[in-house]
Amino acid sequence: EAGVAQSPRYKIIEKRQSVAFWCNPISGHATLYWYQQILGQGPKLLIQFQNNGVVDDSQLPKDRFSAERLKGVDSTLKIQPAKLEDSAVYLCASSSRGGNTDTQYFGPGTRLTVL
Amino acid sequence: AQSVTQPDIHITVSEGASLELRCNYSYGATPYLFWYVQSPGQGLQLLLKYFSGDTLVQGIKGFEAEFKRSQSSFNLRKPSVHWSDAAEYFCAVGASGTYKYIFGTGTRLKVLA
Numbered sequence: 001e002a003g004v005a006q007s008p009r010y011k012i013i014e015k016r017q018s019v020a021f022w023c024n025p026i027s028g029h030a031t032l033y034w035y036q037q038i039l040g041q042g043p044k045l046l047i048q049f050q051n052n053g054v055v056d057d058s059q060l061p062k063d064r065f066s067a068e069r070l071k072g073v074d075s076t077l078k079i080q081p082a083k084l085e086d087s088a089v090y091l092c093a094s095s096s097r098g099g100n101t102d103t104q105y106f107g108p109g110t111r112l113t114v115l
Numbered sequence: 116a117q118s119v120t121q122p123d124i125h126i127t128v129s130e131g132a133s134l135e136l137r138c139n140y141s142y143g144a145t146p147y148l149f150w151y152v153q154s155p156g157q158g159l160q161l162l163l164k165y166f167s168g169d170t171l172v173q174g175i176k177g178f179e180a181e182f183k184r185s186q187s188s189f190n191l192r193k194p195s196v197h198w199s200d201a202a203e204y205f206c207a208v209g210a211s212g213t214y215k216y217i218f219g220t221g222t223r224l225k226v227l228a
Contacts (some may be wrong), residue, residue, distance in 0.1 A: 043205075108158045
């Protein structure tokens with residue numbers, strides 16, 4: 001079974017530029033998560049999708065971050081414009097149903113550096 | 116609010132020695148608890164999880180964890196560490212009534228040959 005795929009693996013941009021990350025979850029998984037992991041910290045949930053609807057985006061900085069999950073499969077996370085403090089690893093995860101007892105499977109992440 | 120504390124930022128052990136990584140949580144009801152491992156440049160991999168029942172949980176790679184309600188702890192243990200266990204370990208709690216995991220700040224494990 002293929003795991004969660006993410007691209008790109010690394011991205012370096014200058015502040016005020018825009019960037020987009022892509023995630024392909026495990027086939028058949030209804031729930032998709034985007035996390036931000038700043039160096040030295042644990043992952044923090046940015047947004048959770050159930051199929052193509054948003055379940056929780058309370059910690060997503062909506063003035064600059066946006067995410068979509070068209071057709072309930074792939075997802076894209078965008079930052080526009082980027083700030084220095086957005087430097088982090090962006091992790092995508094998926095789970096089959098989305099309950100809090102449901103195992104989340106993580107992709108390798110995208111490491112973003114904002115200069 | 117729910118929270119997870121991993122008191123040890125770094126731990127160094129010799130190969131073959133035993134290991135215990137600490138995790139304390141703050142939560143009013145029965146928590147759902149997880150341990151994940153993150154190797155350099157990799158995503159997080161689930162080691163084990165606790166929902167209910169037997170408080171001693173066995174996981175992959177020879178790891179186990181014990182849920183102690185009285186101490187609000189879910190410590191991860193391994194009787195004999197291998198060099199390949201060097202990684203960062205995260206404890207997480209899944210809060211009832213939400214779909215969130217809340218992660219601790221992680222413990223970085225270094226293994227000496």
